[in-house]
Amino acid sequence: MMLSRAFPIVSPVTTYDDDLRLAHVLADAVERVTMARFRSQDLAVETKPDLTLVSDADRAAEELIRSQLSRTRPRDAVVGEEFEPTGHGPRRWIVDPIDGTHNFVRGVPVWATLIALVVAEEPVMGLVAAPALGRRWWAAKGSGAYAGRSLTSATRIRTSGVQRLADASISLSSVTSWDAVGRTDAVLDLARDCWRQRAYGDFWSYMLLAEGSVDIASEPELALYDMAALAPIVTEAGGRFTSLDGTDGVFGGNALATNGHLHDHVLERIGL
Structure with missing residues (x-):
């Protein structure tokens, strides 16, 4: 009589590699908009009701990200700094088109586009693209954190061991x-x-x-x-x-x- 052997059922691990690749594609597209407007003589800047600044580059960058997400991730919600949230569901893209707008409008190169994916109230993927610094940082849950110019030119990064x-x-x-x-x-x-x-x-x-x-x-x-x-x-x-x-x-x-x-x-x- 043959004895059956029971094997444990292993649930597939959820990865966010495709979402991370999409975030890089979005950052590539946004970079062409933001860098074209950085230090531009005709940059239009306004003061919002909360007294923070917003430029035409901020709005154009977020509109571009929203447009591409509506085509590639139509079921996902989008939350951004410059426009009202759209969509519903457990997956939300969180976008800051230009983090560091005050630097941007003054010609300081320390600004970045922030793109994140939050699933069931947990940030599971993040990308920070700082084109004026020529650098990006990114991570997806369970995959480690990296920095470099692109996915094909990256170094894994770690926090320090300082204890005092x-x-x-x-x-x-x-x-x-x-x-x-x-x-x-x-x-x-x-x-x-x-x-x-x-x-x-x-x-x-x-x-x-x-x-x-x-x-x-x-x-x-x-x-x-x-x-x-x-x-x-x-x-x-x-x-x-x-x-x-x-x-x-x-x-x-x-x-x-x-x-x-x-x-x-x-x-x-x-x-x-």
């Missing part, structure tokens, strides 16, 4: 931005205890952290589209990304990212 504040490099937003949450003194005290203090700003602080050049990055006021693309890159590089109350993820309206080793201690110092 005295050896840490910290990047913060403007000091005055912390006034709104009443943490200015605590943040300054933390910065004084670190080896090096800088304010690289916007997406760049978090990408330098993912590469291991910075160990702590934090901002007290952020929108979903500011963070959604950053978190997968930081976490896949080995770091941790939470709100200032310690909740993992990108839905708390602020951010603390570290190499992981320093996270709990930093939360004790500046957490809300």
Whole structure:
């Protein structure tokens, strides 16, 4: 009599490689728009009701991304900075056409297009494309984090192994931005205890952290589209990304990212 042998049923692993490739295609298309307008003499700039700036390049870039997503991912929702959300369902593309608009309009090359995919309220893919710096960073859940010029020219990146504040490099937003949450003194005290203090700003602080050049990055006021693309890159590089109350993820309206080793201690110092 032959005995049957039972094998465990293995569920297929969900990957987001196709979505990541699409994000690169979107970034290629947007780059042609944004770089053509960067340092342009006829760039049109307006002040939005929340007193932030928006340029014609911001709107054109987001319109292009939305148009391409409507063709390639018609069932997915899209959330962006410049236009109302569209679509429904568990898959949402989160887009910031130009993160660092103030830099963009002043001719500073530190700005980027942020493209993320959130599935069931979890950021599972993120791409940060900074064409004026000639660099991109990207990650998909379970696939690691990478930096380079393109998918075919990439290096895997990792956060640092720094474990003491005295050896840490910290990047913060403007000091005055912390006034709104009443943490200015605590943040300054933390910065004084670190080896090096800088304010690289916007997406760049978090990408330098993912590469291991910075160990702590934090901002007290952020929108979903500011963070959604950053978190997968930081976490896949080995770091941790939470709100200032310690909740993992990108839905708390602020951010603390570290190499992981320093996270709990930093939360004790500046957490809300």
